[in-house]
Amino acid sequence: MKPRKIAFTILMLVFGLLAARPVLAQPEKGADKTLSPYFFVKSDNPETDRMPLKSTSAKVNVSGVIADVVITQVYKNEGKKPIEAIYVFPASTRAAVYGMKMTIGERIITAKIRDRQRARREYQQAKQEGKSASLLEQQRPNVFQMNVANILPEDVIKVELKYTELLVPTDAVYEFVYPTVVGPRYVGQSSEQTGAAEKWTSNPYLHKGESAPYSFDMKMELAAGLPIQDISCATHNVNIRYNGSNFASIQLNPSETRGGNRDFILKYRLSGGKIETGLLLSRGEKENFFLLMLQPPKRIKEFQIPPRDYMFIVDVSGSMNGFPLNISKKLLKDLIGHLRPSDRFNVLLFAGGSTVMAEQSLPATRQNITHAINVIERQRGGGGTRLLPALKKALSMQGTEGYSRNLVIITDGYVSVEKEAFDLIRNNLGRANMFTFGIGSSVNRHLIEGMARVGMGEPLIVTRPEEAQTKAAKFRKLIESPVLTGIKVDFDKFNAYDIEPLSIPDVMAQRPVLLFGKWRGEPQGNIVVRGIAGDCSYRKKINVVKIKPSKTNTALRYLWARHRIAILSDYNRLSPDGERTKEVTSLGLTYNLLTQYTSFVAIDTQVRVIDGQAQTVKQPLPLPQGVSDYAV
Incomplete structure (x- = not known):
């Protein structure tokens, strides 16, 4: 080969390698900035504290089937300049947030519920006037944003918010989930294209393996109403103390101080497999x-089960690289490997694009099952997460006549197209049952649970590899028949x-x-x-x-309103309507609830910053446990 041709070949190989490397997104400059997460860049400048959140803790009281939760966030400015802290954090998809207060020294300011625009105006005005203030907004039903303005050097400001939720058992197992960190969300559009609603996705993250920069604590009092059979927490090390047959105290072990990089999941069963059932009444x-x-x-009975046609829609994007994809492979081996001879199936893999194993469903023969498992085993994870085109492709494919069609989606949900996904599924109701597997230690539960809800199916969350077999068995049992x-x-x-x-x-x-x-x-x-x-x-x-x-x-009023708001919001995503927006806003204001259109704002009366403006700091977040740097 001639020297010039050799040099050209080497140059092309170098370009190819560079193109194949994962892109670690950093905040871009300019008007066409793409909204995406980015890695936190440490600074030796002592003037500004870039990690103002020092601790977050939760106190949970469970009475019967209702959990009441108090979250306390502590902010301290260890720099030399006043700052505004912005912290994006998750919550349960069923949470009805009904109160907030801010404590500065001896002063306690109770937050007021306002419509979203008014709350932000009042907050911005207080910030410009040099007053300390806090603003709580809902970015998603399970993603909130806290702004705390004018934190002076050495200031300690505590913000406390309260929510309640209903604990609904499945197969006699009660589960309390406390999400701890929001995983990086892929948008792929500029802020001009998406508007203000998606700006929260441009948030700094620490690298894989770096501990949360703030401490985490959890205390729980459980009054089950009936004798407790057992309590378990597979996600965190906890200390459990039983106070009689119906009561227990659960506390996070001190070794878990930096355990805020994965969801806290506690499960318990009542003696004899009983569940709390009946009628609850509240008079107001x-x-x-x-x-x-x-x-x-x-x-x-099993003989009444109809034949099934499965489409497995599998996320193989960059955020699934490593731990999450390994779980997915183990899960799919179990799911596909246990198909009945009468079943049919197909596999669709998606990342930036999508590929389908076959143009139509295949019989669940040993040869086809082996081929499918080999295809899945070869995946390594890379690229963006283009969920919508994958869903559209799956829904456009014809099912097998006379078979019950089931779409099984396997993803971490790290996308910001929840509304569009819900719309697509709701518009195709009746064409297939929808089941979702959330994969990873801190999945996007709003997307996972929401897709299943609008598709009249069921969500399942797999946080660890050893859970894959159990969850696969649960899915098989679930789908046998309604x-x-x-x-x-x-x-x-x-x-x-x-x-x-x-x-x-x-x-x-x-x-x-x-x-x-x-x-x-x-x-x-x-x-x-x-x-x-x-x-x-x-x-x-x-x-x-x-x-x-x-x-x-009394929590029933919040739970009813929260359920009503969720239904209205789902319809509003399908077909935006001004009257429904007004109704959601009215419900939020009437029942003192955080919604997409109502926010909590707390404003101090004292002017605390005289000269200049506070510098805005976005609190960096740890990557969820098991998620690689490829997700950013």
């Missing part, structure tokens, strides 16, 4: 609320209204039938639930007269 000054939790019947279908509810002389949900979807697992609502007058009459379990009729009657309203059920 203006409105009364109820919650019905009813245990479904046992599953139908536990209860054709559910109807009648109110006999019980004056109920504003009921959620308006229609109850098929129950796909051993979990209670849930019904929220309001009631007028006196608690009387009956609630009758009917349905079909396999080839048998199901009927359950609840005598309301026997149930007494309790002051301990």
